[in-house]
Amino acid sequence: MNTQRFFIELSYNGTAYHGWQIQPNALSVQECLDQALSVFFRQPVQTLGCGRTDTGVHAKRFFAHFDLPGALGTQMERKVPGINSLLPYDIAVKRIFAVDNNAHARFDATSRAYKYYLHFHKDPFKLDRSWLFKGTLDIALMNQGAEILKNYKDFSCFSKSHTQTFTNNCVLTEAVFEELEDGLVFTIRADRFLRNMVRAVMGTLVRIGRKEISLTDLADILESKDRSKAGQSVPACGLYLVDVKYPFIP
Template structure:
């Protein structure tokens, strides 16, 4: 049963889930890469120093350079570490991490639990603001042209009628399928700007930013609802809009059947 303590096949090795959040401004995405500073690299370094053993985490997905996460999960296998010891280590681990990365909790799971493949749903938000605001620098997209939010919401709602999102996928990826099940997609106006929220069982690389870029074309009245659905049906990335800047994108939720 998921969520209980189960030891891995290696003696005294326990798999842990790590919940964290981060401001991605200074990082070249989540995944460790040569000659780049990434969130995964910083997390693994902090865990390795504190637990005095090599730690290689695996994340629930990959976020691009400059993209943020208010909720992100990774898993890692730790030797001779109890769940109580891991939970009590939060303050020390956070002290080792840069201020832009915060670990929220660490908890034991069964040996086969997987941060990426066991996730059943993910949610992203994209944030716009319309007036210069120094406190939103690198955390929201400053957009100055008027937008028809009702038209954008109508187009966003149509996404729930499709499963193949090749038109919004980065080309030359190693995915076996471009099919996704979108369960919500809508815009909400706020006092400070505009927020787009989208949830699905999985997302393709660059998918959310490409969808938002195309919906902005709808909002600017450059294309209509029929044009938008035609773009989805075409399965042609060159017909969709440009990807919006990374600064406004947040991974905000991950759902697992065994995590509360």
């Protein structure tokens, strides 16, 4: 049977989910999406995502791919509302489009970007969407630290232990803090990210902003490749996957 591969672009609020990837005893975004697609197309559908997001992490732009028999893959833009009607309100499909049958949502991505939000004053409308930080931060110093990150490729010090990756090298092209009305947003872009990397990076840069460690300490941490020397991971609620780029998607 001839099949056609499709990319699906979606966004989700990750508060209620144990990350993207299917878990044996916990609800995930992938499980909900696969169930909705399987019901809609009346046959089993399995997606493969552009990466993993941890429990409580959000995605503004996430891609996955799946295969269907050719006869089912017509007029996909008209099917998006029906698929969305089968999904919870905190998961939304934006579009579905045909790609080459060799296209891969994970391996063909050339870069990914995350944003991390924190705020300084209690705000019920930011609950589970931003980290309430109590204290003051030296933003200029944190940006100096963010610049130092770009001088390195091995980010073992920010990775969870015992992961199944062959290398801890990543190429960072952007790392910058911007001030918001009542908080900060940290943007980081790279060709790939390690598990828990962004939250560990953020936790370490916050320590710099609080003047608990110096810029020289940051360089020492990076060169040590030792996770125990870096800062604690910040809460998941402030983290968003915001962009994934592919050579075949404008």
